[in-house]
Amino acid sequence: MKNNNVTIHDISKALEIDSSTVSRALNNSPRVSQKTKDKIISKANELGYQRNSLASKLRTNKTHSIGVIVPRISRHFFSSAIAGIEETAYDAGYDVIICQSLDDYEREKKLMNTMLSNRVDGVLISISMKTTEHDHFKEYQKQGLPILFFDRPCALANSTNVIIDDFKIGKEVTEHLIEQGCKDIVHFSGPQTSQLYQQRTKGFKAALEKHQLPFREEYVFESSLMKEDGIEMAKKILALPKVDGVVSSNDTSAISAMQHLKENGIRIPQDIAFVGFSNEPVSAVFEPSLTTVKQPDFEMGKIAASLLFEQIKSEGNLRINQTKILEPELIIRNSSRKKS
Amino acid sequence: MKNNNVTIHDISKALEIDSSTVSRALNNSPRVSQKTKDKIISKANELGYQRNSLASKLRTNKTHSIGVIVPRISRHFFSSAIAGIEETAYDAGYDVIICQSLDDYEREKKLMNTMLSNRVDGVLISISMKTTEHDHFKEYQKQGLPILFFDRPCALANSTNVIIDDFKIGKEVTEHLIEQGCKDIVHFSGPQTSQLYQQRTKGFKAALEKHQLPFREEYVFESSLMKEDGIEMAKKILALPKVDGVVSSNDTSAISAMQHLKENGIRIPQDIAFVGFSNEPVSAVFEPSLTTVKQPDFEMGKIAASLLFEQIKSEGNLRINQTKILEPELIIRNSSRKKS
DNA sequence: TTTAAAAATACAATCGATTGTATTTTGTTT
DNA sequence: AAACAAAATACAATCGATTGTATTTTTAAA
Numbered sequence: 138m139k140n141n142n143v144t145i146h147d148i149s150k151a152l153e154i155d156s157s158t159v160s161r162a163l164n165n166s167p168r169v170s171q172k173t174k175d176k177i178i179s180k181a182n183e184l185g186y187q188r189n190s191l192a193s194k195l196r197t198n199k200t201h202s203i204g205v206i207v208p209r210i211s212r213h214f215f216s217s218a219i220a221g222i223e224e225t226a227y228d229a230g231y232d233v234i235i236c237q238s239l240d241d242y243e244r245e246k247k248l249m250n251t252m253l254s255n256r257v258d259g260v261l262i263s264i265s266m267k268t269t270e271h272d273h274f275k276e277y278q279k280q281g282l283p284i285l286f287f288d289r290p291c292a293l294a295n296s297t298n299v300i301i302d303d304f305k306i307g308k309e310v311t312e313h314l315i316e317q318g319c320k321d322i323v324h325f326s327g328p329q330t331s332q333l334y335q336q337r338t339k340g341f342k343a344a345l346e347k348h349q350l351p352f353r354e355e356y357v358f359e360s361s362l363m364k365e366d367g368i369e370m371a372k373k374i375l376a377l378p379k380v381d382g383v384v385s386s387n388d389t390s391a392i393s394a395m396q397h398l399k400e401n402g403i404r405i406p407q408d409i410a411f412v413g414f415s416n417e418p419v420s421a422v423f424e425p426s427l428t429t430v431k432q433p434d435f436e437m438g439k440i441a442a443s444l445l446f447e448q449i450k451s452e453g454n455l456r457i458n459q460t461k462i463l464e465p466e467l468i469i470r471n472s473s474r475k476k477s
Numbered sequence: 478m479k480n481n482n483v484t485i486h487d488i489s490k491a492l493e494i495d496s497s498t499v500s501r502a503l504n505n506s507p508r509v510s511q512k513t514k515d516k517i518i519s520k521a522n523e524l525g526y527q528r529n530s531l532a533s534k535l536r537t538n539k540t541h542s543i544g545v546i547v548p549r550i551s552r553h554f555f556s557s558a559i560a561g562i563e564e565t566a567y568d569a570g571y572d573v574i575i576c577q578s579l580d581d582y583e584r585e586k587k588l589m590n591t592m593l594s595n596r597v598d599g600v601l602i603s604i605s606m607k608t609t610e611h612d613h614f615k616e617y618q619k620q621g622l623p624i625l626f627f628d629r630p631c632a633l634a635n636s637t638n639v640i641i642d643d644f645k646i647g648k649e650v651t652e653h654l655i656e657q658g659c660k661d662i663v664h665f666s667g668p669q670t671s672q673l674y675q676q677r678t679k680g681f682k683a684a685l686e687k688h689q690l691p692f693r694e695e696y697v698f699e700s701s702l703m704k705e706d707g708i709e710m711a712k713k714i715l716a717l718p719k720v721d722g723v724v725s726s727n728d729t730s731a732i733s734a735m736q737h738l739k740e741n742g743i744r745i746p747q748d749i750a751f752v753g754f755s756n757e758p759v760s761a762v763f764e765p766s767l768t769t770v771k772q773p774d775f776e777m778g779k780i781a782a783s784l785l786f787e788q789i790k791s792e793g794n795l796r797i798n799q800t801k802i803l804e805p806e807l808i809i810r811n812s813s814r815k816k817s
Numbered sequence: 818t819t820t821a822a823a824a825a826t827a828c829a830a831t832c833g834a835t836t837g838t839a840t841t842t843t844g845t846t847t
Numbered sequence: 848a849a850a851c852a853a854a855a856t857a858c859a860a861t862c863g864a865t866t867g868t869a870t871t872t873t874t875a876a877a
Contacts, residue, residue: 142620185616185619187590187593187594187620188594189535189594189596190594190595190596191531191534191535191540191595191596192535194531195529195531195532195535200531209556210550210551210556210559210575211550211553211556211557211560213551216549216550216551216556217551219550220551220577223577232591232595233576234574234575235550235574235575235576236573236575237560237563250527251572253527254527254528254529254530255530255531255572256482256529256530256531276525279525280482280527392762396762418759419758419759419762422732422736422759422762422763423762423763424764
C-alpha cells in the first residue's frame with residue numbers, strides 16, 4: 138500500500154502553476170485571482186489533496202493545537218471540562234491533544250515533553266496529585282509558551298490559575314453540616330501535597346473554629362480518595378468514639394464509605410450526615426442521594442481555554458500571573474438533611 | 478516572548494560538528510563514535526534541546542501517532558477503552574490523539590480530515606450513531622492508512638472490527654429475564670441505524686421466539702438512550718397493559734426509567750425486572766443495583782490498539798478484513814432477581 | 818500607442834530533521 | 848612507511864508548505 142499523498146507540487150505540475158500560487162490559492166490569499174483559485178481548488182478536490190499540516194506547522198511555527206493534560210479522563214469533572222475546552226478550541230480553530238497523567242508525576246513530565254516536541258501553542262493542565270516540583274513546567278516555559286492550570290492550582294511564577302475558592306467552599310460545606318446539627322465531624326482529605334486539598338482542609342478547620350467546635354487531628358483522614366480508601370475510612374469511623382458527620386473531598390470515597398457504613402447498620406443522614414465533592418453522576422442516584430459541590434466544570438473548561446487563547450494571541454505581552462476564581466454550587470440532597 | 482527553540486543546527490554550530498552527525502548522535506546511530514555522542518548529548522542538554530517532531534515526522538513520513546475517535550470520552554466504556562489503547566500505545570512508543578465526535582456525523586467527518594492532515598499512522602474509531610455513510614472513511618483509506626472499528630462495527634471493506642457478539646449477548650440477557658419468569662418484556666433499543674443496536678434487538682427477538690413468547694412491535698422503543706429518553710420510555714411503559722421486564726440497550730436510560738417507575742410505585746424487580754448494558758459505575762450503586770453487561774472495555778482497547786499496530790507495521794501486507802469478537806460478561810444484580 | 822500603476826504569478830529561500838553518498842580520519846597489516 | 852579497509856564525519860538533497868521579493872501580465876490613464 139503505497140503512500141499516495143497529494144502535495145501542492147502535484148497540483149502545481151498538473152496545472153503548470155507555481156506551487157507558491159497554489160499555496161496562496163488554497164489559503165484564499167487576495168494575491169491570487171478568482172479564476173486561478175477556482176482552477177486550483179477544483180484540481181485539488183479532483184486529486185484528493187489534503188494539506189500536510191506537519192509541513193505547514195513546521196514552516197509557520199504555529200501548530201494551532203493546544204495540549205490538555207488531566208489526571209484521568211474518566212472522571213466526570215474532567216471530561217466535562219474537556220468538553221468545554223473542546224468547544225472553545227473548535228470555535229477558535231484549534232486542535233486539542235488530550236492526555237492523561239494518571240496522577241503519575243513521571244508520566245506528567247513525559248507528557249510535557251511530548252507537548253514541547255509536538256510544538257503545541259499552549260497547555261492546559263490539571264496537575265497530578267503527586268506533583269510537588271515544577272521543573273518540567275519551567276523547562277516548558279523557557280520555550281516562551283503559555284501554560285494555564287485549572288482546577289488544581291499551581292504556585293508557578295508567570296502562570297494563570299483557573300480555580301474555585303476551595304477554602305471558601307470547604308468552609309461552606311462544613312458549616313452546612315454544623316447547621317444540620319453535626320458536632321463530631323470527620324474530614325476525608327486528599328493528599329496534602331495538593332494546594333486544593335490543603336485549602337479545603339483549611340476551610341473545614343475554619344468552620345469548626347467559627348462555631349467553637351474542636352478540631353481533632355484524628356478526625357482528619359488523608360488518602361487518595363479512591364473507592365477502597367472510602368471503605369478504609371468507613372472502618373476508621375466505626376472505630377472512633379463519636380461521629381455524626383463527614384465532609385469528604387470527593388464523591389467517590391464518600392459513596393463507598395456510606396455503602397460500607399450502611400452495611401454496618403449506620404443510618405444516613407440520621408446517624409452520620411455526609412457531604413461530598415464534585416457532583417459525580419452517581420451521587421444523585423445513590424440512596425440517600427449525596428449532598429455535594431458542583432464545580433463549574435464545563436464553564437471552567439471554556440474559561441480556561443479562552444484565557445489560554447488570549448495569551449497565545451498576545452504572544453507574551455499580557456499580564457499572565459493571574460488567578461481566576463469561579464463559583465461552585467452546593468447541592469443539598471438527602472445525605473445531609475437532618476432537619477427537614 | 479521570543480521563540481528560542483534550540484535546533485540541531487545550534488548544537489552543530491556550538492560544537493563545529495555537522496548537523497547530520499548531530500542528528501545521528503541524538504538518534505544513537507552506530508555511525509557516530511561514543512565520544513562525539515557524549516559531547517553532543519551533553520551540549521544538547523545544556524542548551525535545552527527538544528527535538529522538533531514536526532520536522533522529524535515530515536521528513537520520515539512516520540508520525541508515530543494514532544488517532545482515536547469516540548462519541549464521548551465521558552462514557553465509562555470509552556474512557557476505559559481509551560485507557561487500554563493508551564497503555565498499548567505507550568509501550569509501542571506511539572502518541573495518541575483523542576477526539577470526540579459527540580455522535581455527530583459532520584463532526585466525525587471533520588475529525589477524519591484532521592487525522593489525515595495530521596498524518597496519523599492509523600485510526601481507531603467507534604463510529605457515531607448517526608453515521609450511515611462511509612465516504613469519509615474511504616477517502617481516508619485512499620491514503621493507504623489503516624482504520625479499525627471497535628465497539629460499534631462498520632461494514633466498510635478492508636477494515637477490521639473489534640466487537641462483542643451483540644446478537645448473542647442480546648439474546649442472553651433476554652433469556653435471563655425469561656428464566657426469572659418475565660413474559661411481557663419491553664426492549665429499549667438504540668438507533669437502528671447502528672449495526673450494534675440492530676444486533677441486540679435481533680437477539681432480543683430470537684430469545685422471545687425460542688421461548689415461544691410473542692414479539693410485539695409496540696414493546697420495542699427506539700431512542701438515543703439518553704437520560705430523558707429513559708423517562709419518556711418509563712411513561713410509555715406505564716401506558717402499556719402489561720409489562721414485567723425491560724431489556725435496555727444501555728444503563729443510563731434503564732436507570733432513569735427505573736427512577737421514574739419507582740416514583741410511580743412500581744417495585745423493581747418484583748413488578749418489573751430490569752437489565753441494562755455497559756456496566757456504568759452508577760449501575761452498581763443504584764438501588765436496586767442494576768443487572769447489566771460488562772463489556773471488556775479496557776481489554777478491547779488493548780486488543781484494538783495492538784491489531785492496529787500490527788497493520789501499521791505490516792504496511793498493508795496483511796489480511797485486514799477481519800472481525801475480532803470478544804466475550805462480554807453478564808453481571809446479575811438485584812434489578813433482575815425475581816427468584817432467589 | 819505608450820507608459821505607469823496595479824494585479825497576478827513565478828522564483829527561491831526557509832522551517833528542522835533525516836539520510837544516501839562522498840570524503841576524511843583512524844587503525845591495521847605488511 | 849605504504850596501502851588499504853574500516854570507522855567517523857561532512858556534504859547536500861529532501862520532506863511539503865509558506866512567504867518575501869522579483870518578474871510578468873493586465874488594466875487604465877495619458
